[in-house]
Amino acid sequence: MTGATPVVAGISAIEASLFVFVVLTALATAFARDVLAAVIIFGAYSLGMAALYTFYRAPDVALTEAAVSAGVTTVLLLLTLAKTTRIDHEAAFESVNYPAAGAVGLLFAGLAVTMVDVPAVGSPDAPVWGNPDVSQWYLAETYAQTGVENTVMAVLAAFRGFDTFGEAVVVFAAGIAALIVLRREVFA
């Protein structure tokens, strides 16, 4: 994936092994026949992604990925599996579904073509970084305007606070929806 992009600084060994780990766990999740195994491998995939995000200096995203995706989602999926029937399989892996594999391959090829135009990781010329009206403005103004150092939190809670209110209400609504779907009046 990174081979198509002009990488500025090169890829370190840890980064490369994380990439391999993430790709392997993603494939294993897709091909694992046992749902329990797939859920556990998916948790490992999320942990690898969290490590990668840390590498690319997005610790807020990494924390979210580790806590929500690797931790909470895995536990909730395991719990759902415990409440349903788990089928024993002879084979460890699914056989390849060729039409599906072809569709995925086409999608991958389409995305790979666009990778050429994606700026390199950490490139100072990337529009998302070099834009003086958005990224640089937030980085320069966050402390002066809000008094906190974490720009991500300032954007979430102050500059885009109304969006975050919507997100929080969505989380709240998810709890209500679970109660309605499972026909309960209490979380018990």
Added chain:
Amino acid sequence: MSDASGGEASDPADEPARASAGRLDAETRQGPPYTESQVIMSTVKVVAPFAFTYGLFVTFHGGGSPGGGFQGGAIAAAVVFMIAFAFGIESTRQWLANTVVVALAVGGTLVFAGLGLVPVARGGAFLQYDLLPIPFLDPVKYGMEAVEIVGIAPIVSGVLVGLFFVLARGFNGEGSGSPIGERGYLDSEGDEESTDGEAGETGGAGGADETGEVDRDGGSAGRSATDGGSR
């Protein structure tokens, strides 16, 4: 809403059934039953305080380091999951009552909405922090911290713990009390639920059967409850 109190009152009556229904070890089809593992229990005892403290740190220190209410709330909820896996879901449920979970989720939403609406009442925009009446402190900074700590983190932790408990109980499991449909203020398609719950829900959302006969629905919903228990 008087029916709601009736549902609460019926809960302690079938406590033994609840105790066996909600736990991971209740399902005999899951192979070897849950046993209290000394290793897991001791590990969780050691790890849980540190993990919970880290969740609080991520929440409270979100302004100066990575993190915030979403992440901290999720970590705090993960600590509850950990405790539930080590010591059993039912005992965790008794320790962390429904009231606490609901208070976290509802209270967080109300606090967030209130912090947004107070500036509106004072003639500003929604969430315009500098109009918050916070004495001696920077209202913008501490308004944001309040949203993260008292608003978002409780919502996330409360809802996640609630999802965990309600998923652990499952759909129409033993001792769940009568489904809402039987209490007469919602129609229920019992026939469809007994086979596949999800399909039944989407069918109900479609609205074709929303006006279905109450008599038929009540009877079949009761049958589906017993089906769910024995399945």
